[in-house]
Amino acid sequence: MSFSPEELTAIKLSLRVGFWAMLTSLPVALLVATLLARGRFWGRALLNVFVHLPLVMPPVVTGYILLILFGRRGVLGEFLADHLGVVFAFRWTGAALACAVMGFPLMVRSMRLSIEAVDRRLEAAAATLGANRAWVWLTITLPLILPGIIAGMILSFARALGEFGATITFVSNIPGETQTLPTAIYTFLQVPGGEAGAFRLTIVSVAISVAALLASEAIAQRASRRAAGL
Amino acid sequence: MLSVCVTHRLGDFTLDAAFEADGGLIVLFGRSGAGKTSLINAIAGLYRPDRGRIAIDGDVLTDTASGRFVPAHRRRVGYVFQEGRLFPHLNVRQNLLYGRWFARIGANAREFDQVVGLLGIEPLLARRPANLSGGEKQRVAIGRALLARPRVLVMDEPLASLDEARRNEILPYIERLRDEMGVPIIYVSHSIPEVARLATTLVVMSDGQVAAIGPTAQVMGRLDLFPLTGRAEAGAILATRVTSHDPAFGLTILAAAAGELRVPHLDLPVGTALRVRIRARDVMIALAPPEGLSALNVLPGTVAEVAAGDGPIVQMRLDCAGEALIARLTRRSIDRLGLVPGLRVHAVIKSIAFDQHAFAGVRPGAASADAEIAEG
Numbered sequence: 363m364s365f366s367p368e369e370l371t372a373i374k375l376s377l378r379v380g381f382w383a384m385l386t387s388l389p390v391a392l393l394v395a396t397l398l399a400r401g402r403f404w405g406r407a408l409l410n411v412f413v414h415l416p417l418v419m420p421p422v423v424t425g426y427i428l429l430i431l432f433g434r435r436g437v438l439g440e441f442l443a444d445h446l447g448v449v450f451a452f453r454w455t456g457a458a459l460a461c462a463v464m465g466f467p468l469m470v471r472s473m474r475l476s477i478e479a480v481d482r483r484l485e486a487a488a489a490t491l492g493a494n495r496a497w498v499w500l501t502i503t504l505p506l507i508l509p510g511i512i513a514g515m516i517l518s519f520a521r522a523l524g525e526f527g528a529t530i531t532f533v534s535n536i537p538g539e540t541q542t543l544p545t546a547i548y549t550f551l552q553v554p555g556g557e558a559g560a561f562r563l564t565i566v567s568v569a570i571s572v573a574a575l576l577a578s579e580a581i582a583q584r585a586s587r588r589a590a591g592l
Numbered sequence: 593m594l595s596v597c598v599t600h601r602l603g604d605f606t607l608d609a610a611f612e613a614d615g616g617l618i619v620l621f622g623r624s625g626a627g628k629t630s631l632i633n634a635i636a637g638l639y640r641p642d643r644g645r646i647a648i649d650g651d652v653l654t655d656t657a658s659g660r661f662v663p664a665h666r667r668r669v670g671y672v673f674q675e676g677r678l679f680p681h682l683n684v685r686q687n688l689l690y691g692r693w694f695a696r697i698g699a700n701a702r703e704f705d706q707v708v709g710l711l712g713i714e715p716l717l718a719r720r721p722a723n724l725s726g727g728e729k730q731r732v733a734i735g736r737a738l739l740a741r742p743r744v745l746v747m748d749e750p751l752a753s754l755d756e757a758r759r760n761e762i763l764p765y766i767e768r769l770r771d772e773m774g775v776p777i778i779y780v781s782h783s784i785p786e787v788a789r790l791a792t793t794l795v796v797m798s799d800g801q802v803a804a805i806g807p808t809a810q811v812m813g814r815l816d817l818f819p820l821t822g823r824a825e826a827g828a829i830l831a832t833r834v835t836s837h838d839p840a841f842g843l844t845i846l847a848a849a850a851g852e853l854r855v856p857h858l859d860l861p862v863g864t865a866l867r868v869r870i871r872a873r874d875v876m877i878a879l880a881p882p883e884g885l886s887a888l889n890v891l892p893g894t895v896a897e898v899a900a901g902d903g904p905i906v907q908m909r910l911d912c913a914g915e916a917l918i919a920r921l922t923r924r925s926i927d928r929l930g931l932v933p934g935l936r937v938h939a940v941i942k943s944i945a946f947d948q949h950a951f952a953g954v955r956p957g958a959a960s961a962d963a964e965i966a967e968g
Contacts, residue, residue, distance in 0.1 A: 489664040490671040492694030505681045589681050
C-alpha cells in the first residue's frame, strides 16, 4: 500500500495534532482533576459543568465558540497574536487546540476517578514520615494515579484522531495545515474517484486507533500492577 | 517528658484529655470510641485541636494559645497505623527507607541492619506489601516508623487486625523495642493482655477523658476502674521471677513478693523476670490456711478494700506483702465470711488459672524465652 504525498501529509499532521493536543492539555487536566477531586471551593460544581461542556455540546458549536474566542478578530485570539505571537486561526495549532478542548473532559474524568480512588490514609502516613505536601504528591499520589493519567492521555489522543466537527468549524480544511485524517477522508469522498484514497486513510485511521488502545492497555496494566504492589 | 493536653469537639463527641508521662511504653487504654485514636492523631499533628498544648521534651508541637502548630511532617512523631498503611507501589526496602530520606539521615547501614534484624524482616526486603502477611506488614510498618528516627513512636492498636498467632509473633518485637531502642512509645489498645504485658504507664480513657493514669500494676489494682478495664479479663499484675522447675510434675515455681506460685511448666531459664496477671475471677478467699484442697497456690494477705455496690458480684482488693491482688466474689460470700478491711485472709488460686492469658498472650511452655520477658 503506497500513499500519495497528500495522504502522507494528512497522516503526519494528524499524529502531530493529536500528540500536541494530548501533551499540552495534560498539566491543565491534572490540575483541574485535582481541584475537582480534592478541592472544597465555591464554584466547584460550575467548574465541573464547564469542563464537561465539550462532551455534550455539538462539536460544531464548540468549534464556533473557539472561532469567536481564538479567531483572528477573537477576544483572546487578537491578544495572543499581538502580544505573544501565537496564532490559532487556520493553523495546525488551531487544530491542536480544538482537539485538546474536545478531549479535555475525557482526560479530566479519567484522572479525577483515579485521584478519588487514592487512599488518603497513605498520604497521612507519608506525612508522619516527614514528607511535606509536595513530596507526598510526587512520591505517593502521582505513582498511584499513574494508570489513570495514562488512560486519560490515550483517550485524549484517540479523541484527537477522530475529531472532525470542531476542527473543520474552527480552522477549516486546509491541506498541509489543518487537514487531519477525518477531514482528508471527508474531502476524498467529495471528489469523484476519491474512494481509494479514502479507503487507504480509513485503514490507517483504524490501525492507529488499535495500536494506541493496545499500547495504553499494556502501559496501564503495568502501571496498575505496580500501584497495586504486585 | 511528654506533655499532652487536648480539647476537641467532633460532632457529639468531645475529647478533653490531658496526661504527662516519662518515656517507657505508655498504653492508652479504653473502649472503642473513648478517644484514644483522636488523642494520638493530635500528638502526630494529623489535625489541629480546638484547644490544647502538646510538647515533647519541652519542644512545643501544638499550642493553640500562641497559635503554634508544627505540621505532621516536621514533628518526628513515628506512627504505626492499625492497618499498616505500607505504600503499595514501593517494595519493603523502599518503604523502610522512605522516612530516612526526608529526615536527611544518610545511608546508615548499621542502624538499618539493626532495625531490620530486631524485627526479623531481612527475608522480606525485596517483596512488595501485597505479598506480605498481616503480621509481616505490621513489622515492616514498625520498622518504617523507627527508621525515620522519631522522637516518639505512636502505635494505634497495631495488633487489632491480627489473629492470636500473629499477635504473639509481634508482641516480643514490641517488647524489645520498649527495652532496647529507647524511644518512648504511646500505644493504643483495648486489650487487657496487651496492657498487662507491655505497659509501663497506663492511661485509662473513657468518653474522651482520662479516667486514670499511673504505673500499670497500680492502675490495674484499682477497684473503681473495674467497669472501665473490663470485668471478665481484669485482674492484678504481680511481678515475679522464675526460681525453679519441678520436672516431676511439670510445674514452674515463680517467686513474688506475696509468696510462691506454682504454674504449668514455662520454658524459661531460672531467674527470668515475668509479669503474671491474676484475673479477679480466678481468686478465692479462705479465712484459714486451707487443708485438703487441690489448689496449689495460697497467698496470705490482708483485706485492703471492698468495693461498694449492691449488685450480686463484688470486687475486693487484698494487700499481699505490699502487692495488690484482686478477687471477685459474690456479695453473699463477703457477707458470710465477714470480709472487712484489715482482716487477715488467704487467697487461693488454682494453678490451671495460669493459662496463656495469665502470661499476656503467651502460651506457657510453647514460646521462646524472650517472648515472655515482660520486665527485664
